[in-house]
Amino acid sequence: MAETSTKIIDPATFIEAESKLYLDELKDAIGGLKDKDLSEIMGPDFVAGLSDLQKQAISKAGGLGSYQPFLDAAAGLTGPDAYKAFMSPYQKDVIDTTLAEFDVQAQKGVPGLAASAISAGAFGGGREGVQRAVYGGESARNRAALQANLLQQGFTQAQQLAGQAFGQQMNLAKTAPALAGQEIAGLTTLGGMQQSAAQNILDAQKQLASAQYYQPLNIAQQYGSGIMGLISGYPGQTITSTMPTPSPLQTGLSAGATLAGIYKALS
Secondary structure, three states, rough: OEEEEEHHHHHHHHHHHHHHHHHHHHHHHHHHHHHHHHOOOOOOOHOOOOOOHHHHHHHHHHHOOHHHHHHHHHHHOOOOHHHHHHOOOOOOHHHHHHHHHHHHHHHHHHEEEEEEEEHHHOOHHHHHHHHHHHHHHHHHHHHHHHHHHHHHHHHHHHHHHHHHHHHHHHHHHHHHHHHHHHHHHHHHHHHHHHHHHHHHHHHHHHHHHHHHHHHHHHHHHHHHHHHHHHHHHOOOOEEEEEEEOOOHHHHHHHHHHHHHHHHHHHH
């Protein structure tokens, strides 16, 4: 019957020592991570806040409602009485002066009536009175028409001015928030660039903090990789050998040799 024997050859002694040292360092590195605060490598401290320009943009957001005063002013320029604010303050003076001049010119025509009546032999008669009445009536109508025309011109001009003012206020109501929006958009764009630059700096700081945070573990892992390479070059071994069982003849010869040796030693 065959006999089997097994022999275990451990790795080189220096590799075993280095392996134990690696395990100790790995244990210390992992234990050190447990005691650290993750806020060192993550959290709001590594997020860029609003830039100054972005804050300015937010503060100016109220300007988008700047149209309201202009709308209110435009509303006051509507309705039947809107023209009154645009009537010329000199209109009464202009009308009075014009009518006074009209009266002067009308009076200049009266002597002509008398001369006509004298030449016709009707001076002081009823015919002259009729002519004076007709002339006076025409003058009065012309005077009234002139006055009405002057008033209408003033009214029409005031209405036009009121309409122009209404349009101006409406344009301002559109322009004011548009300008405010452009300013806000510009501040937002530039502020975003500022925030992005600040975030890039924080990202770099975060990467550095993370590298420092995990440095002990990374070094231990690199050390372990070297140990694994050495182990692969000097592996432990298990050697198994099998010895065949000696035959009866071999056993007998061996026993005979043993007895002969004993005999020789005793003689």
